[in-house]
Amino acid sequence: EKTTTLDKKLAQKQEEIATMDAINQTCKERQNIQEEINKQLEAELDDYKKKNYEQKQQIEESEVAISKSVSKLSERLQKVAVNYLKTGTIQDLEISAHNLGSIGEIGEMELIQLEYKKYKDMVKCPTCDNTKNTKLKCV
Secondary structure, three states: OHHHHHHHHHHHHHHHHHHHHHHHHHHHHHHHHHHHHHHHHHHHHHHHHHHHHHHHHHHHHHHHHHHHHHHHHHHHHHHHHHHHHHHOOOOOOOOOOOOOOOHHHHHHHHHHHHHHHHHHHHOOOOOOOOOOOOOOOOO
């Protein structure tokens, strides 16, 4: 009878050991899965940081380019205004044969010409009502 009790206890202990081994195996599998998920998340985070950094760089470069462009446009508009006061004509002296094809520069000139036309239409010669006379003198 003692042997049977010992055999039962041994079988019970072996069953407990098998259960613990199964639990350990499940824990190891879960740990491996979690490590794989962590690796994927770290890769995604690194990719996000890289893209975020690239976007910040692009924004900074754009801001610098815009600042330079605005500064240059302001200088060009001032030159056009001075030239207009001297000659009575609107002309962008920076437009030349090699950069005439730039849509941005042509667009700026068109804008200046439209503003000039609007101003010119408002100013009329008080004597003859001539809108073509930009210096307010009768021809």
